[in-house]
Amino acid sequence: MSTWKKLGMGALATGLALTLVGCGNSKSSSSSSSSKMDKTLKVSADPSYKSYMKSVIPKFEKKYNVKVKISYKAMLDEDDALKLDGPSGKGPDVLMAPYDRVGQMASQGQLSTVKLVNGRYNSTGKKSVTYKGKVYAAPVTIESDVLYYNKKLIKNAPKSFTExxxxxxSSKYAYANDKTKSVAFLTQWTNFYNSFGVIKGYGGYVFGDNNTNAKKLGLNNAGAVEGLTYMTKWFTKYWPSGMQNVTSNENFVTSQFTSGKTAAVIDGPWMASTYKKSKIDYGVAVLPTLTNGKDYQAFAGGKAWAISNYSKHKTAAQAWLDFISNDASQKSLYKSASEIPANTVARKSAVASGDDMASAVSKQYDKDVPLINLPQMAEVWTPAQTMVTNAASGKMTPKQAANKAQKTISTNISQKYDN
Structure with missing residues (x-):
């Protein structure tokens, strides 16, 4: 998928002015008393953040004497619109973007570099908003695939794929329409966001040099093929044939779990609200270890606040990033939207609250790989999905499927990015 779906230190002291943060500029956001704070700031937020925005905007306005003009637009729609709205002056000064969009938008000159307040994020969070050595956004939330399990069917969360x-x-989990197949465990591995963790855990990778070198691909090395072979085992030996259908398998997984037939599923925190509505008594845990004893290394996703490079109010925009990412603002975000904060202090507070989702996401996130934000990642999602379906259907061997995917990705990147 190209994006998903789905703040330690206190705010700056009153009266401290901020330096202008422009394109290619990463000066401290709390130096230079000669800078004058802008009087207005246009902020775009996803409609799901309305309640949260109502609580934090007045505090920001009072602290910095800046009037915030808030607009609500679906995050991905706003990101897409910036290409035209930014140059015309209609776009916001600050907006949100998923981590994998940050690099793409930065490469197109749409985002300004920003300054992160020291001590607020771990290395994974910083890497998620860094493109070619420069920081282009402030992390807001963290996400990761986790294991959901039905407490009425199994007492504890399975800790391994062997379990x-x-x-x-077990015949207990035989599929109703084909008793030779099982629905004990389900997940949408045809979606590369979910299957990547298996590929990585067995030794495969997407791009070389820790996903910074798009000219070096690792989706058909021995480890990647081993991981693909293991996933194919589930498709052919255990799962109903419908699990290969990329347009309906997600609904199938959800319906089997919410109807109490499936013991465990792997999915993201965005599914929690759906599961709650179904009244299933479920728990949330870190992902099981693979059969080689290695961690299932999923993508560490999330969202960030970014500054439009077209903005004429970058001083106030940087102040917004500093404020919205501080401890208090991030704790408020968790309470308001139930999203796990990227700020390490607020994140610890969420975990300490006893929320098993916060605990599972936080623990898994530390095992994960930062969601790749190189623009070339756009060429990976579809071929990687096809790679899984080609192997699962028996149309190709895992090695053949991996080779084809890697060749397609390499060709597309060469044609679109090497000219």
């Missing part, structure tokens, strides 16, 4: 395979062999 999941054992469940799959």
């Amino acid at each position: 999941l395979e054992k469940l799959a062999k």
